[in-house]
Amino acid sequence: MAEGSPALLRRLQRVELAVRAAVATRREADPQPDDPFRGLYLSDEAVDAALAAGREPFLPWPGDPADASARASAGSGPAAGAGPTPVGGPAEGSTEGPAGWSAGPEGTGREAGPDRLAALARAAGLTPLDEALLLVALAPDVDSRFELFYGYLNDDVTRRRPSVGLALRLCGLPEAAAPARLRLTAGAPLIDLALLRVDSPDRPVLSRGLWVPDRVGGWLLGADAPEPSLAGIAEPVDAAGPPPPGAEQLGRSGARLAYLREKPGGSAPALAVAALDHTRRGALAVDLPRLAADPQAAELATVLVREALLTGAGLVVGPVRGDEPWAVWSRLTAGEVPVLAYGTQPWDPAWTAGAPVQVDVVPLSAADRAAVWRAALPDRLADGLDPAAATAHFILGAPAIRRAASVAVQLAAATGEPVGTAHLRAGARTQNAAGLERLARRIVPEVGWDDLVLPPATLSLLHELAGRARHRDRVLREWRMRPGGGRGHGVAALFAGDSGTGKTMSAEVVAGSLGLDLYTVNLATVVDKYVGETEKNLERIFGEAAGVNGVLLFDEADAIFGKRSEVRDAHDRYANIESAYLLQRMETFDGLAVLATNLRANLDEAFTRRLDVVVDFPVPDEAARRALWDRCLGDRAPRALDVDLDFLAEAFELAGGHIRSAAVTAGYLAAGAGRPVGMAELIGAVGREYRKLGRLTLESEFGPYLGLAV
Structure with missing residues (x-):
């Protein structure tokens, strides 16, 4: 200790002085200070002394440890039962301790408890008996004297929390009152919402202990620190920017359970947060895959509902994948906390006992995206630059646009320039999900139109392909030139020509002119010898590509887009199934896809109808x-x-x-x-x-x- 920091040693000396003062005060009020069996049993005299010590549980030990130590060594002090008199200490109700000490930012919570308990009772549907049981269990966490009282009443000095039987008797009920006992079993709000815990299930019911989780007790006393066990799984989020279309209607519906099915470019989480904000509720965003993967998923789901209940928030849960344990959904949807789930797949009625309100979250219109871009980039754009026009072919939701704008501002600041087209597109590319890179090779375009040496007719078709990508939102969504049939809003092209004629390079040029990355699909990750696995691999690729602003290139496409043939054996049958699946999937794809082949004649003719542009690459003259x-x-x-x-x-x-x-x-x-x-x-x-x-x-x-x- 002598070699330690002098400042730390001085602080430890203050701890010793405080302990000395506490011991002196305890001895002054102890009726049996010389009892050799102290702590092993509770005498009637000790309990009487604790009861006579007063009803104020919040006063600290005597204010100045040095003064208390001096009084202890002199053998003088306040009369027993008179209570300590702080000397140089804080005023009653202050959150500050004696000089050199800090009581923390939360304070005593003396005024917060009753109001918060009433609010909790209303939100959780607690009965007066529930409130009384909760207070009985909470008492030892607020006033340490109740540990002594409960140990005495339990006739066991080691059991310093109330038992079920003791709690019922303190509430004026007999131990055998069945309706009252049901308030402490599964199905009752105190237990289902984890507001109260019952331990030792191997004991008889009446001797099981009751305790209040730290988060609940702290909240009732005025503390608002979040539940530690939810770190990385849930976090509060605030509504940002103008509410997305449909938020007000969803909020007015009052739905306790809703499922927002997100289309590419939609902003389901933002819509859910805005809908909760319309009802004056906060939002607790839950990472559902991470929650479902936790070994204690069901328990954490209960804690999530409790956290939302304490903070007056709703749960924004997703993305839904469909493989979550049923227990998670049953816990999340228990109670009256609003749950707004979101995902990209259809809702399965078997997931929950109740049916949700289902909403399709479509992408923002071009006008709405333009408004978000301009709001996120005030006075930072290059002269004459229209951010909406520069990024018209990027399908982004409002939160993604705001993040992309932030990245664009940082990129421009690094070069000391105003935000330009290149900065905007680079920022937009940062919002691409990383899942596609595990299935395809990403290429950052480094070539442009001037690098191509092609006949004018071929170049014209490539420019047409890029134009389709730029204007598809206007033509297909605003003008509705391709309605009905469940068709997607994608653009598909075929590049056909001998090896080395520039097909891959042309795809890179088209991607670069749009400010997009090029993703080349590796057939080794797609084709599988097992039946049905190739389709699954392709579905994963198409699914990931739908959420990415990029160009998807299937090189040597005839390997997986080949002609259907007459069925002579099982191999022909399954090969035809693959081709039929691809025909359907290409029609519903919402992205930009390029099929490159050296053997156009090998492609099924049905694919040609689904292609927007066919570009032939001749051998150069x-x-x-x-x-x-x-x-x-x-x-x-x-x-x-x-x-x-x-x-x-x-x-x-x-x-x-x-x-x-x-x-x-x-x-x-x-x-x-x-x-x-x-x-x-x-x-x-x-x-x-x-x-x-x-x-x-x-x-x-x-x-x-x-x-x-x-």
Whole structure:
């Protein structure tokens, strides 16, 4: 101790002085200070002394520990039963302790208890007997003298809480009163809402102990700290911004249980919070998957309902997945606390005993999204920039827009610029769910329209595809050009052409022009040899993609979008089931999907009808090949004077992907030789590319450079 902090030692000395003062005060009022069996039994004299000590349970020990210690050493003090007289201590009711001490921010709660108990009784439907039982059980947590009293009345010094029998007798009821005993069993609000606990179930009923959970006792005394066991599972949330459409109607309905089925771009949690706010209730947001995964899920569900009851809030629960234990739903929906659940799948009536009010949460209209964007970005936008137009193809709810706007402001501040289109789109991309990245490879676009070398007709179709993505909200939602039939609002395109003709790169360019990421589906994660598993994998991909603002690319699509065939065996039957499922799922997809294939003839004709744009990628002609060679060599790599792009374009009929591969190989050869890229390196790279393709190196093609194609 001598080596410790001097300041800490001084504080510990104050603790010792306070203990000395408390011991002195106790001895002054103790009728048997020299009893060698103190603490092992309770005498009548000790109980009488406790009863005579007064009825005020909130006074501290004598105010100044040093003064009390001096009085104890001098053998003087106040008369027994007169109560301690603070010297230099706080005034009665103050939340501050003696100098150098702190009683904490919550205070004694002396005025909060009765009012809060009455409010709790109204909210939980407690009877006067319930209130009396709750007070009997709460007494030891408020006044330590009641531990002594209950130990004496229980005839057991170790049992310092009331038993069931003792509580009933203190409430003026016989122990055998069946209706009263039912108030302390399952089905009664005190027990079902965890306002009161009954321990020792192995004991006879009348000797079981009663106690009040710390959260309930603290709340009745005025403390508002949240329940610790709910950390990471539930948190209070406030309504932000203008209420979403439908919030007022949902609030007026007074529904105790509602299910909000969320469409892509909808904001079901925000709608639920706004509906509760309309009824002047707070909202407690519950992470349902995390709650359901907890080993004590049912118990925590009861605690959640109790927390909502204490704070006057409703529960916003989700996202619903359908695999939650029935006990969780039964606990959450017990009582009168409003429960607003949300998810993307249909509601199953078997989940709860009661039927919920079901509401479809549709995406915000373009006008509503524009209003949220402008409200979130006052005086921060670049001149003339319309945030709604720049992000028209992003399907975001109001909370996601506000978060995206915050990210955009931070990105712009980092560069010292006003918020521009790139900042807005980058902020919007941060709101994409991460689930799709586990099923597909994400590509951040790094190429633009100027990097494409394609015929004008092909480029025109690619621009049309990007335009469809930008304006689909107006055409399909506002103008209702595709009504009925359960059709989605997605855009689907087919890119068909030989390998290396630019299909994947074009998808990347389209995604980049829209400010979206490109997600390439890995067929290894999709196709499964077990029956039905391929469809499940595809459903997971489509489900995750529906909540992501991105372009979904199915490369080598003919592998899973192939033609249906005549059924000759079980393999044909299940292959046809996969194709039929995909036909249906593509029609209801709400995102932007691109199917790329080298073999268009292998695709089922029924897919073609469901495609919005079909783009054919031809093998490049001589002019296009020259442009590709020039583009692939770039302007940074040093070129030798003997580079003949005209010869390369005329002699070698290669697709763009092969030209790019040959250019990169030539770069490595030149770097290894320590010289600029010349014809020797380029011809050598073409020769290697020919061998990869299984083509012969003929003199008619290589001409005078045949010897370099090694």
